Structure formats: structure tokens, C-alpha cells
Amino acid sequence: MGDDKDYYSVLGCEKDASTEQIKKQYKKLALQLHPDKSTSDTGADFNLLSKAASTLTDEREKHKYDTSLLEKRATCNKIVNDEVNCDDFSHDEETQSYLFDCRCGGQFVLGKDEFTSIAKSQLVDCNSCSLSILVISSR
Structure with a gap:
């Protein structure tokens, strides 16, 4: 995992996933990536996973995050004159x-x-x- 992925990709969810689906996917991945459960160095991945889940399960934060994604995509798609x-x-x-x-x-x-x-x-x-x-x- 890396910070270059969006939070939906980090969690393996679709953009229209419900809060319950996001929580379920987070729990599944958290069991695999938790530093106490894994033998490899997964602390950074776990932290990113936790940040993604906390953002996408909070309605206000999710709205701000989705808005920022749309702005990034719009900027990337602009034609520079x-x-x-x-x-x-x-x-x-x-x-x-x-x-x-x-x-x-x-x-x-x-x-x-x-x-x-x-x-x-x-x-x-x-x-x-x-x-x-x-x-x-x-x-």
C-alpha cells in the first residue's frame, strides 16, 4: 500500500460503498495488517488503512475527501493552453x-x-x- 492510492483503493471498496461495507472491509484488512498480528513490517500500511477507514466512515470527512478527489481529477483533466x-x-x-x-x-x-x-x-x-x-x- 502507499499514500499515492486513494482511500477507496486502500480499503478495496467501490466509491459508492456504504458505511457498513467500508467498516466490514476495514475489519477484514485490519486483522491482516495489524502490527500485533503480522510478522512483516505493516505499521505504515495499517496506519494508512486506519486513516482511510476513519475518513470514509465519517459523513462530513467523506464528503470533504470525495470533493478533493473530484477537484484533483478535474485539475488533471484540464487542458493547459x-x-x-x-x-x-x-x-x-x-x-x-x-x-x-x-x-x-x-x-x-x-x-x-x-x-x-x-x-x-x-x-x-x-x-x-x-x-x-x-x-x-x-x-
């Missing part, structure tokens, strides 16, 4: 944001914190149309 160096953004003193003009007349907008926290790259959407750009850090 251009790559722009962060040095090409202009700074708006009044709003403390960084702007790059889109060909539609709208703008790609990053707040000060977003702009300064770009490590390698960040996908940014236009505020007026469906275009997206990949902002590349020059730092």
Missing part, C-alpha cells in the same frame, strides 16, 4: 494580487500568498473564460 513564467505577471498594489491578461480580455489572477508559494508550477484559470495556464516559477 499556455505556460507562463511568473515573472510575466504584473503586480496590482491595490488588490495585492498578481495578474496576467488572457486573450479573452479576462485575467489570470493569483493572490499574493498563492504567487509567493509557487514551488515549481501551478495551474491557474482565467476569471472570464475556460482557458487555463501553467504558471512556472522562476525561483
Whole structure:
């Protein structure tokens, strides 16, 4: 198991599994992976399994988790229309944001914190149309 798998995969459940199905699958896998029951080093796997089960059996946490999965998939499926160096953004003193003009007349907008926290790259959407750009850090 690894952190790169989603919680449903960790538990071996479908996305539409009921809370009872998730609990049942957790108990089955917990017996196999519990550090006191296994001869191999399964502590990390057991911890991930426990985190997955606690998240997916709590209605509020499950909703937040499912929403984050949808956002990740949507981001992965977006078409990047251009790559722009962060040095090409202009700074708006009044709003403390960084702007790059889109060909539609709208703008790609990053707040000060977003702009300064770009490590390698960040996908940014236009505020007026469906275009997206990949902002590349020059730092």
C-alpha cells in the first residue's frame, strides 16, 4: 500500500460503498495488517488503512475527501493552453494580487500568498473564460 492510492483503493471498496461495507472491509484488512498480528513490517500500511477507514466512515470527512478527489481529477483533466513564467505577471498594489491578461480580455489572477508559494508550477484559470495556464516559477 502507499499514500499515492486513494482511500477507496486502500480499503478495496467501490466509491459508492456504504458505511457498513467500508467498516466490514476495514475489519477484514485490519486483522491482516495489524502490527500485533503480522510478522512483516505493516505499521505504515495499517496506519494508512486506519486513516482511510476513519475518513470514509465519517459523513462530513467523506464528503470533504470525495470533493478533493473530484477537484484533483478535474485539475488533471484540464487542458493547459499556455505556460507562463511568473515573472510575466504584473503586480496590482491595490488588490495585492498578481495578474496576467488572457486573450479573452479576462485575467489570470493569483493572490499574493498563492504567487509567493509557487514551488515549481501551478495551474491557474482565467476569471472570464475556460482557458487555463501553467504558471512556472522562476525561483
